[in-house]
Amino acid sequence: MFPGAAAARADAAYALVGAPLDASTSFEPGARFGPDRVRRYAEAFDDYDHRTDRHFSELSVYDHGDIGPTADTEEYLTYLRGTCGDLREEGAVPLLVGGEHTVTVAGVRAADPDVFVCLDAHLDLRESYAGDPLSHATVTRHALDVADRAVVLGARTGSEAEWERASEADVTVVDPADVADWEPDFDADESAYLSVDIDGFDPAYAPGTGTKEPFGIEPREGRRVVREVAPHAAGFDVVEVNDRDDGQAAVLAAKLLRAFVYSHAADR
Amino acid sequence: MATKQVEVRDLDEGSYVMIDDVPCTINAYSTAKPGKHGSAKARVEAEGVFDGKKRNLSQPVDAKIRVPIINRKQGQVVSTSGGDEAQVMDLETFDTFTLALPDGVSMEPDDEIEYLEMESQRKIV
Numbered sequence: 001m002f003p004g005a006a007a008a009r010a011d012a013a014y015a016l017v018g019a020p021l022d023a024s025t026s027f028e029p030g031a032r033f034g035p036d037r038v039r040r041y042a043e044a045f046d047d048y049d050h051r052t053d054r055h056f057s058e059l060s061v062y063d064h065g066d067i068g069p070t071a072d073t074e075e076y077l078t079y080l081r082g083t084c085g086d087l088r089e090e091g092a093v094p095l096l097v098g099g100e101h102t103v104t105v106a107g108v109r110a111a112d113p114d115v116f117v118c119l120d121a122h123l124d125l126r127e128s129y130a131g132d133p134l135s136h137a138t139v140t141r142h143a144l145d146v147a148d149r150a151v152v153l154g155a156r157t158g159s160e161a162e163w164e165r166a167s168e169a170d171v172t173v174v175d176p177a178d179v180a181d182w183e184p185d186f187d188a189d190e191s192a193y194l195s196v197d198i199d200g201f202d203p204a205y206a207p208g209t210g211t212k213e214p215f216g217i218e219p220r221e222g223r224r225v226v227r228e229v230a231p232h233a234a235g236f237d238v239v240e241v242n243d244r245d246d247g248q249a250a251v252l253a254a255k256l257l258r259a260f261v262y263s264h265a266a267d268r
Numbered sequence: 269m270a271t272k273q274v275e276v277r278d279l280d281e282g283s284y285v286m287i288d289d290v291p292c293t294i295n296a297y298s299t300a301k302p303g304k305h306g307s308a309k310a311r312v313e314a315e316g317v318f319d320g321k322k323r324n325l326s327q328p329v330d331a332k333i334r335v336p337i338i339n340r341k342q343g344q345v346v347s348t349s350g351g352d353e354a355q356v357m358d359l360e361t362f363d364t365f366t367l368a369l370p371d372g373v374s375m376e377p378d379d380e381i382e383y384l385e386m387e388s389q390r391k392i393v
Contacts, residue, residue, distance in 0.1 A: 068301030
């Protein structure tokens, strides 16, 4: 169980769902250990958040446990989307913990947002990667099947075709150097979905991830984005944490998940 | 109620299942492994055959579940009220009964139809 996430499902305002998918990981594997690592490295946190004057354990967070993948990723995403949809209907905001970034597709389909906001080193606008249309490198493209537009913060690499796709009006790319100054520009009636791919951060801070990319976001800047988007968000995920470091990626992921919950709850 | 028992793993999209004692058509069937050592779980998204309401269930794939026995039958329109109902005669038993027309469909006398029947519930397809 994620520390402090002791609420019963029936009382949940937030529902953490572990999604240890590690199928299309193209470089260093281990995203399947992400949910375990994130729960483990959240152990050391204080329950109390001074900024919002709230105790995490009093915010009705429920840990649904992990939903393990089967061999068929599309079917797995259907299952995951269905579970997140059930939780939303029951009044809880889903908090997915990956797993590779592909699990975001299920979270986005369940939340049906207007805007997809993502912290990520990669554009993830490929139609397929290595012959796989559900690769972790296709997530933003899939999200745009649901959302009207996407904002990718911290993106610093992609194929030529991806950069071309990113130049269209429905995609906003924010360079890592500009993340500190970015402000959400949502209309009052727009709902958002926030996805944190931990590789958006500089690999010096989050080395435990499958596809590291230098010159990334600073943790404090990423946390500000999480805090500012949270009140608009119908769903959240943090993905691509693996077990190949000393817990730096997992502890950052866990802290950002908590930052999301505190900020979302403070706005309720 | 006429049902038979199957395992959850035998269900498939397009087939029927009983959820909350209501016969439903399955729209989506997916499986996932819930934990490291748990058995696989299936998730079924369905809607009521006769009431159209959405219903879901999550069960281990080896759980037993009931499937309704729904007959697909032929009928002929005898008369229409001009509204959203028709008098229909079953072409095997010659029983006559009133059926609601699907939205946006109009029928004329002598039109042949197919309908689903489960005990006293019927629906034009």
